[in-house]
Amino acid sequence: MKRKFVTNLILLLFLNLLIKPFWIFGIDRTVQNLVGNESYGLYFALFNFSMLLNILLDVGITNYNNRNIAQHQFLLPKHLSNIIGLKFMLAGVYAVFTLGIAAIIGYNRVQFHLLFFLILNQFLISFTLYLRSNISALHLFRTDSLISVLDRSLMIIICSVLLFTHIFPIEFTINWFVYAQTIAYVATTLITLLVVLQKSGKIKVKIDPVFFRVFLKKSYPYALLILLMSFYNRIDSVMLERLLPHPLGKEQAGIYAQAFRLLDAISMFGALFAGLLLPIFSRMIKKKEEVGQIVKLSFTLLIVPAIIIAVSSLYYSHEIMDLLYHATTDASANILGILMIGFTGIATTYIFGSLLTANGSLKQLNIMAFMGMVLNVILNLVLIPRFQAQGSAVASLITQISTGVAQLILALYIFKLKPGIPYIFQLLIFIGVVVGFGYFSKQLENWISGYLAMIAASVLFAVLLRLFNLKDLYQIIRAE
Numbered sequence: 001m002k003r004k005f006v007t008n009l010i011l012l013l014f015l016n017l018l019i020k021p022f023w024i025f026g027i028d029r030t031v032q033n034l035v036g037n038e039s040y041g042l043y044f045a046l047f048n049f050s051m052l053l054n055i056l057l058d059v060g061i062t063n064y065n066n067r068n069i070a071q072h073q074f075l076l077p078k079h080l081s082n083i084i085g086l087k088f089m090l091a092g093v094y095a096v097f098t099l100g101i102a103a104i105i106g107y108n109r110v111q112f113h114l115l116f117f118l119i120l121n122q123f124l125i126s127f128t129l130y131l132r133s134n135i136s137a138l139h140l141f142r143t144d145s146l147i148s149v150l151d152r153s154l155m156i157i158i159c160s161v162l163l164f165t166h167i168f169p170i171e172f173t174i175n176w177f178v179y180a181q182t183i184a185y186v187a188t189t190l191i192t193l194l195v196v197l198q199k200s201g202k203i204k205v206k207i208d209p210v211f212f213r214v215f216l217k218k219s220y221p222y223a224l225l226i227l228l229m230s231f232y233n234r235i236d237s238v239m240l241e242r243l244l245p246h247p248l249g250k251e252q253a254g255i256y257a258q259a260f261r262l263l264d265a266i267s268m269f270g271a272l273f274a275g276l277l278l279p280i281f282s283r284m285i286k287k288k289e290e291v292g293q294i295v296k297l298s299f300t301l302l303i304v305p306a307i308i309i310a311v312s313s314l315y316y317s318h319e320i321m322d323l324l325y326h327a328t329t330d331a332s333a334n335i336l337g338i339l340m341i342g343f344t345g346i347a348t349t350y351i352f353g354s355l356l357t358a359n360g361s362l363k364q365l366n367i368m369a370f371m372g373m374v375l376n377v378i379l380n381l382v383l384i385p386r387f388q389a390q391g392s393a394v395a396s397l398i399t400q401i402s403t404g405v406a407q408l409i410l411a412l413y414i415f416k417l418k419p420g421i422p423y424i425f426q427l428l429i430f431i432g433v434v435v436g437f438g439y440f441s442k443q444l445e446n447w448i449s450g451y452l453a454m455i456a457a458s459v460l461f462a463v464l465l466r467l468f469n470l471k472d473l474y475q476i477i478r479a480e
Contacts, residue, residue: 009301012145012272019149019156024265025324027159032257033326034163035174038247041254043174045241046111048234050118053101055230056094057087057126060222061215062133063278067358069137070279071286076134080196081203082211087130089207091123105242117178124185131192137279138199144275147192154184221362228369232376232399236260236392239380244388256389258325258332263339263346266309270343270350273302277351281358291355292417299351304467306347307431308458312451313340315438319447331389338393345397345404352404352411364410372403426465434458 032040061083069076098119102112128151135144158180162172170176197203237256241249277298284291313320317333325332356365376399383391411417437457444450462468 009272009276011142012148012276013269015145015149016269016272019152020265020268023152023156024261027156027163028261029324030163031159031172031174031177032254032261034172035177037254037258038250039174039254040257041237041241041250041252042111043114043178044257044260045237045250045253046114047118048237049102050098050115050122051234052230052238053094053098053227054122054126055223055227056097057090057123058130058223058226059090059216060219060224060226061086062126062130063222063226063357064219065130066133066137066278067282067360069134070139070282076138077200077203079215080134080200081206082208082215083130084203085205085207086212086215087127089212094123095119114175114178117182121178121181121185124182124189128185128189128192131189131196134196134199135192136275139279139283140199141276143195147188147195148272148275150191151184151188154187155180158183221366222357225357225362225365225369228366228373231373232369232403235376236380236396239377239384240389240392243381243384248388252389255331256335256392258321259335259339259393262313262320262336263343266306266340266343267346270302270306270347273298274350274354277354278358281355285358291415295351295355295411295415295417296419296423299348300467302347302351303344303427304430304462306344307427307434308455310340310344311431311434311438312454312458313337315442315454316447316451319451335390335393338390338397342397342400345400345402348404348408349400352407355411356407356414359414361410361414364414365407368403368406368410371406372399375399375402426467430462430465430467433461437461 065079065083069079099112099115102115107115128147132144132147135147159177161167162170162176162180237253237260240256241253243249244252277294280294281291284294314337317336318330321330321333321336353365376395379395379398380392383395385391387394412419434454437454441450441454441457444453459468
């Protein structure tokens with residue numbers, strides 16, 4: 001299992017490093033610079049609003065299905081036939097609730113137009129993720145890796161044509177950005193469906209109320225967990241746009257989006273770990289195999305880069321934002337450093353949250369997520385009126401660290417894992433030395449040279465400290 005995890009992680013990282021940074025910094029960033037903070041801030045707030053209730057599209061189906069099919073692969077054809085019908089029914093429920101709440105909170109005609117397409121996009125994303133859960137549950141990780149970058153690849157092609165050529169004589173607006181995403185998601189969903197049908201054989205879509213009731217009863221704890229986590233991960237920009245007066249709310253949401261884009265980019269790579277680990281942990285737990293070694297390996301591989309990213313972002317936040325954006329970089333630079341510290345909590349969640357989900361420890365996870373949501377909303381209500389976007393960043397930091405630590409403690413207790421005092425000291429020493437590298441790197445005149453030197457020195461020290469054991473990784477990859 002360690003070999004399967006490491007080799008497929010390398011492939012996933014390679015493909016995503018090839019595609020997603022170009023999407024985020026070449027396309028998404030260019031769009032914000034082109035349309036401005038207020039227009040992009042409106043889109044960003046609506047996008048996050050559309051995500052708050054997207055659990056109604058899934059109700060825990062994807063995570064439960066991933067765990068269930070990984071343990072019982074023969075159920076794929078039967079479940080696929082029933083769940084496709086269920087997904088379309090849930091899409092209607094999601095659209096009605098989302099548009100209804102949008103009407104209650106006072107969205108205007110322009111906002112409703114964008115929201116309609118964002119709702120469609122959320123359905124396509126959710127449907128594709130469900131289909132991919134079957135692929136990864138079958139441990140077809142290479143196929144899943146290729147599909148994971150397909151939508152972004154198509155978006156890059158479409159947006160590049162619209163942004164950088166004159167083939168279509170249009171003025172690029174935020175609406176065209178959303179339309180391009182819709183086209184890419186439709187194509188990705190159809191291709192993924194064909195792949196899954198190839199593995200399952202011929203199916204017949206069914207509307208079976210009995211199956212729906214039984215399946216939803218098993219999946220709803222996963223749905224509740226995702227809903228609660230979505231609230232404390234995505235509600236910040238919505239509250240900024242709603243709590244602050246017009247047009248300050250949209251502008252502050254745009255400023256927050258400048259920094260959040262980098263956190264979202266880094267978090268994508270953490271999500272790759274979770275996507276691989278959930279079916280692997282599920283199968284290992286079913287077979288009663290020891291999970292301690294792969295937990296330690298995966299946590300180390302993610303937390304070490306998380307520490308380096310957090311510290312380097314604190315030291316070089318202003319330089320990074322000045323390089324990427326045209327306006328309001330001082331404000332967003334302060335937010336970047338705060339958010340990136342929170343990534344250490346997010347990284348912890350991706351590892352230990354996946355382990356607890358695979359174990360079926362949903363009651364404990366839901367209690368943790370509910371407390372995280374309450375904490376985040378209260379902090380935002382208190383901090384946004386006084387500190388605006390920076391207040392939201394502080395609320396996010398406190399919430400992410402708190403929920404990450406809670407899941408770490410839960411996993412250590414439930415699985416009787418013992419990290420060991422030497423390992424804890426290794427991490428503490430590493431943090432201290434990375435902070436020192438950051439201080440000395442700032443003495444170099446060229447900030448890019450200093451930044452790269454800090455990253456290189458930190459990675460090298462991780463190897464010397466044996467947090468990264470290159471020999472062991474090489475033997476895992478070569479092992480049969």
